[in-house]
Amino acid sequence: DTEVTQTPKHLVMGMTNKKSLKCEQHMGHRAMYWYKQKAKKPPELMFVYSYEKLSINESVPSRFSPECPNSSLLNLHLHALQPEDSALYLCASSQDPGETQYFGPGTRLLVL
Amino acid sequence: ELKVEQNPLFLSMQEGKNYTIYCNYSTTSDRLYWYRQDPGKSLESLFVLLSNGAVKQEGRLMASLDTKARLSTLHITAAVHDLSATYFCAVDRDNDMRFGAGTRLTVKP
Numbered sequence: 001d002t003e004v005t006q007t008p009k010h011l012v013m014g015m016t017n018k019k020s021l022k023c024e025q026h027m028g029h030r031a032m033y034w035y036k037q038k039a040k041k042p043p044e045l046m047f048v049y050s051y052e053k054l055s056i057n058e059s060v061p062s063r064f065s066p067e068c069p070n071s072s073l074l075n076l077h078l079h080a081l082q083p084e085d086s087a088l089y090l091c092a093s094s095q096d097p098g099e100t101q102y103f104g105p106g107t108r109l110l111v112l
Numbered sequence: 113e114l115k116v117e118q119n120p121l122f123l124s125m126q127e128g129k130n131y132t133i134y135c136n137y138s139t140t141s142d143r144l145y146w147y148r149q150d151p152g153k154s155l156e157s158l159f160v161l162l163s164n165g166a167v168k169q170e171g172r173l174m175a176s177l178d179t180k181a182r183l184s185t186l187h188i189t190a191a192v193h194d195l196s197a198t199y200f201c202a203v204d205r206d207n208d209m210r211f212g213a214g215t216r217l218t219v220k221p
Contacts, residue, residue, distance in 0.1 A: 041213075041214075043155070098142055099143075100145065105153070
């Protein structure tokens with residue numbers, strides 16, 4: 001298995017909802033990442049997990065809560081989001097921290 | 113703070129001609145990447161450049177790195193339509209990845 005998978009592909013949620021994004025890889029990669037990408041903009045790094053521990057948190061609001069249950073899984077828990085949080089959320093993984101990152105297909109999120 | 117600048121931001125290319133995209137960055141880095149993104153899709157890794165003078169080629173694309181000038185170039189040879197996409201350079205420093213704004217390429221016959 002040589003890919004990063006993300007579910008769901010699309011998500012529509014209200015500002016009072018709680019939802020989670022899921023990312024999975026079975027390549028034995030030890031680093032996993034969450035990015036946010038607004039339309040026609042570059043991806044922005046949100047979180048980095050290295051060996052299942054949070055190593056970078058780019059001053060992301062607390063309404064985004066990452067979780068790494070094991071080395072293959074990465075979740076992003078969403079609560080009380082704002083319409084401006086609507087974006088494509090990309091997960092990536094790399095063999096080790098700092099090595100080439102491989103991106104999943106993304107979850108397109110719309111907050112109403 | 114690590115900053116990454118790409119230019120041009122838009123590039124309209126004629127088939128068969130050669131073009132170059134430039135990527136400048138502000139501080140020393142560990143690695144430099146080039147990614148391709150098709151509309152509505154995720155990012156595809158093209159190249160990773162690790163050291164000064166590194167050059168990598170794949171098909172019509174060639175990337176190079178000059179760490180002293182903090183500059184990478186992506187050279188396109190004899191553009192064809194299927195190269196139309198957005199190309200990002202990204203710089204990794206201490207596992208903190210920063211992307212350039214992206215260059216939107218379109219190839220016209």
